[in-house]
Amino acid sequence: MNYRHGYHAGNFADLLKHTALCELLRLLTAKDKKLFVLDTHAGAGGYDLGGAQARRTGEAEAGIARLMAESKTGMPGAVARYLAAVQAYDRKFGPAGGPLHRYPGSPRLARAALRPGDRFIACERHPEEALKLKREFAGDRAIEVRQSDGYHAVKELLPPVERRALVLIDPPFEANDEFEALTRAVRHGLRRFATGCYAIWYPIKDEAPVAAFFSSLAGVKYLNMELDLGPRTPEGKLAICGLVVINPPWKFEEAMREALPWIAGRLGPGAKARVAAAPA
Numbered sequence: 001m002n003y004r005h006g007y008h009a010g011n012f013a014d015l016l017k018h019t020a021l022c023e024l025l026r027l028l029t030a031k032d033k034k035l036f037v038l039d040t041h042a043g044a045g046g047y048d049l050g051g052a053q054a055r056r057t058g059e060a061e062a063g064i065a066r067l068m069a070e071s072k073t074g075m076p077g078a079v080a081r082y083l084a085a086v087q088a089y090d091r092k093f094g095p096a097g098g099p100l101h102r103y104p105g106s107p108r109l110a111r112a113a114l115r116p117g118d119r120f121i122a123c124e125r126h127p128e129e130a131l132k133l134k135r136e137f138a139g140d141r142a143i144e145v146r147q148s149d150g151y152h153a154v155k156e157l158l159p160p161v162e163r164r165a166l167v168l169i170d171p172p173f174e175a176n177d178e179f180e181a182l183t184r185a186v187r188h189g190l191r192r193f194a195t196g197c198y199a200i201w202y203p204i205k206d207e208a209p210v211a212a213f214f215s216s217l218a219g220v221k222y223l224n225m226e227l228d229l230g231p232r233t234p235e236g237k238l239a240i241c242g243l244v245v246i247n248p249p250w251k252f253e254e255a256m257r258e259a260l261p262w263i264a265g266r267l268g269p270g271a272k273a274r275v276a277a278a279p280a
């Protein structure tokens, strides 16, 4: 368990995942019905962009900082809303206008979108990250932070009493068998709660486990999105990642087809976005 999201917060993977997350939350909270949100791999909740971890990789500089520097004119709505959420969080830590001070993780973005009466559980297994997450939300009764295994939570907490849920599964992919664990968790989730909306992030380093994971989704309705930084990515750095959203809400695909190519266009020459729906 060496992974620390502080090294990667605000990178291209977060741009994909968090733009989609904000849009999913917006669409799912538009209905006047309660929502349950489960963040299975929540991380620390917020990340210091001036800190040693972020400065060591420079990933936020090549990611979120590029989008923040763009003019709002012509910006896709989903990107503008995501950046507004990032800025609203950052403003608590310093003046607006200059470089970002702090980047919101998935629990912060989710918490900001939820309404009174919605329910939110965030799981983080690493003791130090879980402690940071608990501190991040100290005194906030709208979120329950658990230092626990997020895969186990999928079995334990679904189906939710609300009968409507967004489940974000964002593992670190440190373990060689992470795709297998993910596949099992998604299978359990769908068996218990077939109508839930599941957003699952994955890296593409090797095609075989990705293909095996997708073959386990045969017959399931989903939207798959990929962001590819292109061949100029330095050796050893992640260049392609994806997010698959099972049971996406109405209008989500349209928003992502507009947002992701625009984001890719800001990530350097050769960067591309792919969006594909299944069953086609």
Ligand SMILES: C[S@@+](CC[C@H](N)C(=O)[O-])C[C@H]1O[C@@H](n2cnc3c(N)ncnc32)[C@H](O)[C@@H]1O
Residues within 6 Å of the ligand: 001, 003, 004, 005, 017, 040, 041, 042, 043, 044, 045, 104, 105, 106, 107, 123, 124, 125, 126, 129, 148, 149, 150, 151, 170, 171, 172
């Ligand atoms: C990619 S990071 C999460 C980032 C976060 N979702 C965000 O978007 O801001 C993955 C996190 O999962 C944690 N983790 C690893 N295995 C876990 C497990 N089985 N259950 C819960 N958390 C786990 C890691 O410690 C790490 O903090």
